[in-house]
Amino acid sequence: MMSVTSIARNKVLPFLRKSTKMQSTASLSSLVKLEEKQGYAVVSMQKTPVNSLSLEMIQALSQSLIELEKNKCKGIILTSACPGIFSAGLDIREMYQPTDDRLNQFWSSLQTLWLQLYGSKMATVALINGHAPAGGCLLAMCCDSRIMLNGKSKIGLNETKLGIVAPSWFKDTFVNTIGVRQSERALQLGSLFSPEEALKIGLVDKLVPDMETATAVAEAELKEFLQIPGMARYLSKMKIREAAIKDLSETREADLNQFVNFAKTDAVQKGLGLYLQSLAKKN
Numbered sequence: 001m002m003s004v005t006s007i008a009r010n011k012v013l014p015f016l017r018k019s020t021k022m023q024s025t026a027s028l029s030s031l032v033k034l035e036e037k038q039g040y041a042v043v044s045m046q047k048t049p050v051n052s053l054s055l056e057m058i059q060a061l062s063q064s065l066i067e068l069e070k071n072k073c074k075g076i077i078l079t080s081a082c083p084g085i086f087s088a089g090l091d092i093r094e095m096y097q098p099t100d101d102r103l104n105q106f107w108s109s110l111q112t113l114w115l116q117l118y119g120s121k122m123a124t125v126a127l128i129n130g131h132a133p134a135g136g137c138l139l140a141m142c143c144d145s146r147i148m149l150n151g152k153s154k155i156g157l158n159e160t161k162l163g164i165v166a167p168s169w170f171k172d173t174f175v176n177t178i179g180v181r182q183s184e185r186a187l188q189l190g191s192l193f194s195p196e197e198a199l200k201i202g203l204v205d206k207l208v209p210d211m212e213t214a215t216a217v218a219e220a221e222l223k224e225f226l227q228i229p230g231m232a233r234y235l236s237k238m239k240i241r242e243a244a245i246k247d248l249s250e251t252r253e254a255d256l257n258q259f260v261n262f263a264k265t266d267a268v269q270k271g272l273g274l275y276l277q278s279l280a281k282k283n
């Protein structure tokens with residue numbers, strides 16, 4: 001089990017051997033763990049307690065994908081090392097009373113991560129071993145297949161419950177995954193689905209009863225994708241995803257401005273503040 005940086009230093013993974021410039025910041029490397037398997041990698045988010053997607057976490061994930069792709073890794077299983085949580089979504093503290101510079105970097109890095117993961121040439125399986133609200137759900141939907149641990153966890157785009165609006169590319173990813181009607185309803189209601197409900201609407205592809213089974217099922221799923229000739233598989237995926245990817249690629253600046261202006265409004269700041277308080281009160 002190694003961090004991005006330690007893998008590069010020790011030159012352990014075959015697909016990381018040609019590694020050149022690595023993100024050297026120790027804080028990034030401690031957030032994502034990479035494990036070598038036969039021909040693929042397990043990418044585990046390990047930002048305790050809930051894998052909230054802070055700027056550093058987003059950049060660590062991005063850096064991991066860059067290195068893996070650069071070194072010809074064919075597939076990944078994206079999962080979490082935090083018990084009961086896949087990812088709590090965007091780190092709300094990044095959006096609450098932010099500095100302009102940090103907010104810009106945060107959103108721009110998220111755009112980059114989405115473009116990388118949603119358009120990845122690698123085969124990608126999300127092993128959703130816990131809650132996956134909002135940005136957590138988005139990460140999972142960027143993958144080619146989703147295996148979810150059955151139980152009490154919830155998954156969905158719950159942005160409206162925080163008084164915020166999922167941007168177009170979140171919506172596009174949702175629509176491409178579960179269809180227009182389900183997305184329209186779930187986006188408005190900010191629905192969070194149980195694993196059984198998520199399976200029913202196609203938000204996840206398979207449920208597993210425990211982690212031992214989960215790992216085996218995720219590996220088998222990834223291998224099924226990897227058996228298909230890589231270029232044919234990738235270009236087929238792109239036929240579904242390329243319109244959304246092209247759209248954000250061409251409108252990044254406008255999307256960034258829209259997000260920054262929206263996030264800084266009094267109404268959004270008030271809503272985020274109250275939401276953070278409600279999370280804190282729970283404890």
Ligand SMILES: CCCC/C=C/CC(=O)SCCNC(=O)CCNC(=O)[C@H](O)C(C)(C)COP(=O)(O)OP(=O)(O)OC[C@H]1O[C@@H](n2cnc3c(N)ncnc32)[C@H](O)[C@@H]1OP(=O)(O)O
Pocket residue numbers: 049050052084085087088089090091092093131133134135136158159162164165166167259262263276279280282283
């Ligand atoms: C215009 C904007 C468009 C972009 C839209 C945004 C997309 C997003 O992703 S917004 C984030 C949405 N996420 C959520 O609504 C999830 C909020 N969290 C939870 O519901 C629960 O924490 C969760 C079910 C994930 C886990 O529950 P527990 O295991 O009971 O943990 P706690 O609730 O006690 O949380 C522990 C600790 O983490 C802090 N936390 C949780 N989520 C976030 C988050 N998203 N960002 C930042 N911090 C988060 C929580 O406050 C606790 O902190 P402490 O009290 O300091 O321990």
